[in-house]
Every structure is written in structure tokens, then in C-alpha cells.
Amino acid sequence: MDDVMIVGAGPVGLMLAGELALAGLRPIVLDKRPEPSELPKANGLAGQIVELLDHRGLLGPLSEGSGFAGPAPGFPFGQVPLRFAGHDDMPLRLLLIQQPRLERLLTERAGRLGAEIRRGHEVLGLVQDEEGVTLELSTGRARARYAVGCDGGHSTVRALTGIGFPGSTDDEVLRLGHFAWDGQGPFEEPRAEGLEPGWNRTPAGRLLLTSLRPGVLVAGVRERGAAPEGPVTPEDFRAAVRRVIGRDLPLGEPLWLSGTVAQARLADRYRAGRVFLAGDAAHLFPAGGTALNVGMTEAVNLAWKLAAVLLGRVPEGLLDTYEEERRPVAGRALAQTRAQAALERAPGEDGDALRALLAELFAHEQPLRHLAAILHGSDTRYPPGPEHPHPLVGRFVPDLRLSTAEGERRVAELMRAGRPVLLDLRGETGPASPGGGWIDVVRARCAEPPADVLLIRPDGYVAWAGTDGLAGAARAWFGAEPPAVRATPA
Ligand SMILES: Cc1cc2nc3c(=O)[nH]c(=O)nc-3n(C[C@H](O)[C@H](O)[C@H](O)COP(=O)(O)OP(=O)(O)OC[C@H]3O[C@@H](n4cnc5c(N)ncnc54)[C@H](O)[C@@H]3O)c2cc1C
Structure with missing residues (x-):
């Protein structure tokens, strides 16, 4: 299996x-x-x-x-x-x-x-x-x-x-289109059409004009209504534009058209x-x-x-x-x-x-x-547990600048392998060594260490901060035996 x-x-x-x-x-x-x-x-x-x-x-x-x-x-x-x-x-x-x-x-x-x-x-x-x-x-x-x-x-x-x-399902439909655009014509400067780049609001709805990459004009029309039945055709799109701004717009050749209702x-x-x-x-x-x-x-x-x-x-x-x-x-x-x-x-x-x-x-x-x-999403804090631990526990690890035996590193660079990292910031540097089972141990210096030791999960969240309680956290999150993550610098 x-x-x-x-x-x-x-x-x-x-x-x-x-x-x-x-x-x-x-x-x-x-x-x-x-x-x-x-x-x-x-x-x-x-x-x-x-x-x-x-x-x-x-x-x-x-x-x-x-x-x-x-x-x-x-x-x-x-x-x-x-x-x-x-x-x-x-x-x-x-x-x-x-x-x-x-x-x-x-x-x-x-x-x-x-x-x-x-x-x-x-x-x-x-x-x-x-x-x-x-x-x-x-x-x-x-x-x-x-x-x-x-x-x-x-x-x-x-x-x-x-x-x-x-x-809930929205009561507005959004028709979105990508149009071939040579950078010339009316949309070289949307204001020439009496429109603003971005969203334009009218009593009947809203019209979007923007370009996110060269050669492509993005137009969107929002108005009250249900999702169109079947694919959006160029004529259907033009009709929606007319309903919202009261006239036609010379859009280029359609590359892609869609009609969706937000949920x-x-x-x-x-x-x-x-x-x-x-x-x-x-x-x-x-x-x-x-x-x-x-x-x-x-x-x-x-x-x-x-x-x-x-x-x-x-x-x-x-x-x-x-x-x-x-x-x-x-x-x-x-x-x-x-x-x-x-x-x-x-x-x-x-x-x-x-x-x-x-x-x-x-x-x-x-x-x-x-x-x-x-x-x-940096306001996210996963439930830190009942012990009221360090404020970093349950939060995404800050991208600290570190001095390690291998040179200057950011925390992000320690996370490449997707394994837990025990980051010992108590001042000793030394070669990175394998930790308990699958935990990587890194000893490093850092200008303003937020804690003596950080135990970082593979998804970048802090499982534990500090030495008290570290062994229990390592066991609970990673099944690693305490001696393997002993918080004493070698
Ligand atoms: C016009 C538009 C613009 C967007 N812009 C943004 C943006 O700028 N930023 C952003 O974050 N999000 C944006 N989104 C949302 C984003 O595209 C989606 O959130 C994203 O595609 C979701 O990814 P997903 O992997 O969950 O699902 P999907 O991308 O929907 O992938 C689902 C896959 O499952 C397959 N599948 C479905 N049913 C079955 C089945 N029964 N058996 C086998 N395979 C199946 C499908 O073929 C599909 O490949 C936009 C969406 C739209 C429509």
C-alpha cells in the first residue's frame, strides 16, 4: 500500500x-x-x-x-x-x-x-x-x-x-479577460478614454483596467448577477462592459475570458x-x-x-x-x-x-x-500549550542573522532540508552536528538572541524557546529522545 x-x-x-x-x-x-x-x-x-x-x-x-x-x-x-x-x-x-x-x-x-x-x-x-x-x-x-x-x-x-x-455566494459576477495589447491605442493612457487605471466605479458596477505584464491588458467587469452559463464569449464580455460604463471599449483580441462568482x-x-x-x-x-x-x-x-x-x-x-x-x-x-x-x-x-x-x-x-x-500571516500564533512559555513559541521564527562555524547564515538557510532545527544561541559556535534522530543541531552567535535555544519545526514555527522544558517539547513534537537534544554545548 x-x-x-x-x-x-x-x-x-x-x-x-x-x-x-x-x-x-x-x-x-x-x-x-x-x-x-x-x-x-x-x-x-x-x-x-x-x-x-x-x-x-x-x-x-x-x-x-x-x-x-x-x-x-x-x-x-x-x-x-x-x-x-x-x-x-x-x-x-x-x-x-x-x-x-x-x-x-x-x-x-x-x-x-x-x-x-x-x-x-x-x-x-x-x-x-x-x-x-x-x-x-x-x-x-x-x-x-x-x-x-x-x-x-x-x-x-x-x-x-x-x-x-x-x-456564502456573492451576488455579483466578475467577468475577467486578458487581451492582446501592443502598448498602443486607447489603453496606453486609460485616462484618454475617461477611465482610470485600476477600478472604475459606475452606478451599474465596476470596470477594471490594468496590465500586469507586457503585451497583456487585463479587463474586468463586476456587476450584480449570477455566473454566466457556459463560457464567456467576446460578445458577452463586450455587452457587460456596455452595461457598466454605458458604451463600447475597443479592447484588443481576447486571449482568455472567464466568468466567476466569488464565494x-x-x-x-x-x-x-x-x-x-x-x-x-x-x-x-x-x-x-x-x-x-x-x-x-x-x-x-x-x-x-x-x-x-x-x-x-x-x-x-x-x-x-x-x-x-x-x-x-x-x-x-x-x-x-x-x-x-x-x-x-x-x-x-x-x-x-x-x-x-x-x-x-x-x-x-x-x-x-x-x-x-x-x-x-505573521500575526499567527499556533496554540502554545498550557505552560505559558516564551512568547516566540507557536510563532514563525524570525529570520535572524547568525554567525556559524560555516560562516554567516540566515535562519532561513538552516531550513532547506525540512527537518527540525535545534538552534543553540548561547555563544558557542561549532560544526553543525546531527541531533536526536532527525533534529539538526546548529550552534551559532547572533546579535540579540531572542532566547538561549530555539527548537524550530520543519514548517518554520517555533516549537520551543529556552532550555527549561526543551526536552519535553522535542519528545512531544518530534519523538526525539532528550539526550539527543541535550541543551549543553559540546
Ligand atoms: C482569476 C483568478 C485569479 C487568482 N489570483 C490569485 C492570486 O493572485 N493569488 C492567490 O493567492 N490566489 C489567486 N487565485 C486563487 C488561486 O488560483 C487558487 O487558490 C489556487 O488555484 C488553489 O490551488 P489548489 O491547489 O488548492 O486547487 P486548484 O488549483 O483548483 O487545483 C485542483 C486540482 O485538482 C484537480 N481535480 C479536481 N477534481 C479532481 C478529481 N475528482 N480527481 C482528480 N483530480 C481532480 C484539478 O484538475 C486541479 O488540477 C486566483 C484565482 C482566479 C480564478
């Missing part, structure tokens, strides 16, 4: 496959599509996932040719512009990358590390027993000890396990026995820029735990922490994206007054920083 079957080769399933393979498993990914999707969905990643990709050494390759990678200069929060430029250390990180390229690179990584991606297999049925999960496929049958549904918003796995997906939903459970959900299968957010951050971070959280259980390092109970930690994070993302959607939709002069007031508020550093932390 295989260890893990992942249903869905989108960004979340591919990230999960890569992480499981990095941990030493040989996961299998099943996708109903015969070929990878070339749909131009996400234009980028915003939030903690950018730091996690840095931890794995993937930020460099993914940034190649990217329009932008680094601290976000701004963010359109429900059409209230947030301006981070000019402030030091605003937490939100951004990586512009088109989704098909992201999926290609994640596919390559997963395959290189030993995951197997099988395309053209649709999951139609699912039965589980005490030993494993059997998937009924369009092409036969597959069995594994665990299955993970990364099969998107219409998740079959979610439906087959009876997990509820409560929430705000969160799975009522992340786990049903031996089956887990991650990504859009577990949540749909009504505003952009968040879904992949939350979904891919879920994949990193789940992967090391599944691997630790399957490799016999820790008891099965560790897997319950996946939902305990990640579902509240998705709930918070749902709340902030609902707020964005409400702000964006609020009509008329009342809506303008609300947006103007919030724009004024977010010109101040403290509320701006608070919102940046929410968008990034």
Missing part, C-alpha cells in the same frame, strides 16, 4: 508532494486533467508562504524573471490602497509569478525529490477503513494509508467524506479519519491575494506531520494539530477577505466615505502595520 495519495496537482497538491518527498516519502499525486492547466489564475503569492519558499531555497528559482519579489510596496485592500513603501520592516512579502509557471516549477521539484504525478485519473469514489483509504478512479483503483484532497473549490474528496462547506466558505473539518483537505478544497476567499498563501502554507504544515507519523517517529495524534492550527488561520483569512469584499462593494457616496476614512486611517503606521501582519 502506498503511503499518501494526493488528489489534485494544483499549487497546493504539488507543494504537499514536494514537501512529503523532501521528508523521505514517495507520494503519488492524481489529477483528472491529462495535461497541466495553463489557466492564467493567480498572478502571485503574498504572505508567509514567500518566507517558507525562502526556507526551502525555492524563492531564488521562482523569482527568476518575476516582475517583483520582496517586501510589498503596497496592497489594494478592498480598493483602499495600502502604501507600505517608506516604512521599515512591514511584514507583507510578495512574489509575482504566474500560476502556470509556479505549477511547472513545483512539479519539477516534486518529481526531482521522488514524488510521482499521474495525470488523467479522476477520483470518483472513496472508502476508508482502519488501515487506509481506497480511491475509485476513472481508470481503476488506488490505495494508500492516507489521502489528501487538494482538488480545488468543487472538491470531490470533500463531498465524498461528508465534510460540510458552509458560507466565502470554510470546511467545517479539515480531517475525516485518514483523509485531509488543503487549499481551495478547504476554503474559498471572496477577495484576492490570500488563497495560495493560506493553502500552500497548509501543505507545508501537514507534510512534515504526515511524514513524521508514517515514518514512525511520532504517534498519530500529531495529525490532529493540523486542523487545530490551520483552520483558525483560514478563518481569519476568510474574515479579512470578507471585509475586503464588503469594502470593495459598498456603493455610492456612503461607500466612498467609508473607503476614504479607512484610507486616512491606514496612512498611520500602527494600523497599517497591524493590517500588513494580518495579510502576511
